[in-house]
């Protein structure tokens with residue numbers, strides 16, 4: 001309880017001092033500011049969470065599942081009654097920077113404020129200016145469906161006290177301007193770590209695990225973005241990173257699932273300069289301490305059973321040598337996605353198939369067929385163990401039980 005009060009006290013103080021320092025920021029909202037805001041809203045992928053399926057743009061009501069229950073995104077159109085039409089510049093900045101709502105209540109980190117806290121005041125101003133130009137939608141926010149005690153927003157003060165590091169982006173003067181721009185985007189508005197960092201039981205990013213890979217949920221594993229050679233981006237050139245984020249695929253990999261959505265709704269719209277900055281930052285991201293993974297050596301029988309299944313089902317597109325076909329079918333040999341620390345994404349794709357993000361530069365969006373109707377759990381496990389350990393690949397083994405868990409959830413959600 002003490003931590004709670006303390007955090008509230010701090011937040012109150014902060015809000016006050018900030019409000020005093022900044023004069024009512026109603027200064028010139030120019031066309032350029034609005035267009036800049038539009039660009040930043042794409043960069044932050046606001047629409048993906050704030051537009052419900054079949055719902056009005058930015059009117060919220062999308063269910064965001066968390067391990068503790070469902071949190072609904074909110075109406076961020078400028079409707080004064082149900083949206084953020086009555087919010088001042090300062091109210092908006094406080095939400096982005098501190099995770100505090102206009103009524104002083106805490107927001108849940110299903111809204112990525114632990115990243116957005118790094119967004120500059122100037123950028124927050126442009127985002128608000130753009131949101132103000134949207135058509136107001138009158139739609140009441142849905143209450144959260146969380147279990148006690150998390151349904152009490154005050155609890156988040158304690159969470160913040162433990163895990164939230166409020167603060168503006170601090171440039172590293174020893175690094176280039178491009179690197180710093182990349183850091184600002186990856187660690188801030190782009191919130192890449194929201195998916196690519198492991199979280200603890202309370203849904204907070206684990207310290208020291210930044211960008212080393214994380215679980216998005218629904219059996220999608222977001223792999224390491226560090227410069228690890230086997231399962232990170234160590235083997236990717238900066239040009240390849242840019243191509244992936246711009247088009248949805250490169251000669252090393254093709255995006256599926258949540259990452260295909262991120263590319264479709266967000267990164268494809270980024271300027272080449274910003275994409276190059278992101279690539280420069282990621283290429284320089286240290287591997288750090290790698291946990292010794294207990295990769296049991298795959299035995300000959302599994303390898304040969306998996307090899308036969310691979311030959312019968314996969315060679316048509318990914319080729320016998322696992323090298324795939326440039327610009328159409330991603331390679332599995334040497335692939336960081338295939339050798340990811342956790343095999344869930346690979347199992348998911350084999351069971352349910354995947355469709356590449358269709359972007360203007362790669363409009364076809366080749367698809368990978370589903371195999372859940374054809375292969376049983378044991379066969380999928382053998383196959384996944386094979387592709388993760390053939391052609392010089394090396395990664396941990398999975399089991400029929402693990403495949404079964406993914407199968408149940410994938411079939412539940414219809415993909």
Ligand code: HEC
Nearest residue numbers: 044045046049064071072073074095101107108110111112
């Ligand atoms: C990963 C999903 C996600 C993304 C991305 C996201 N939001 Fe949200 N946002 C949410 C959720 C969920 C809430 C509600 C949280 C709560 O009720 O505590 C929320 C709440 C908010 C609020 C508080 C509104 C209110 O009425 O309380 C604002 C403002 C906001 N978001 C703006 C943005 C902007 C601007 C962006 C893009 C830069 C953005 N959000 C991106 C999920 C997201």
Ligand code: HEC
Nearest residue numbers: 190192195220221222223253254255256258259262336337
């Ligand atoms: C909503 C969750 C989410 C967010 C946000 C997200 N990613 Fe991803 N990302 C994923 C998942 C899941 C995968 C694995 C999908 C696959 O292999 O097709 C992935 C894959 C990738 C890959 C391919 C890695 C490989 O080894 O094949 C890159 C590169 C990448 N993401 C970069 C980024 C960057 C940069 C950002 C921030 C601008 C970002 N991601 C934000 C979920 C996310």
Ligand code: HEC
Nearest residue numbers: 253254255256313314317330337346354355356366367368
């Ligand atoms: C008809 C062509 C086709 C067949 C057959 C096929 N795939 Fe794929 N596969 C694709 C395409 C296209 C993608 C890219 C889809 C995406 O990421 O959205 C892909 C992606 C993948 C990926 C993810 C690679 C990455 O970079 O993220 C894996 C793993 C994979 N396939 C394994 C298999 C296995 C195992 C089989 C046999 C059971 C198989 N595929 C059969 C076309 C095919």
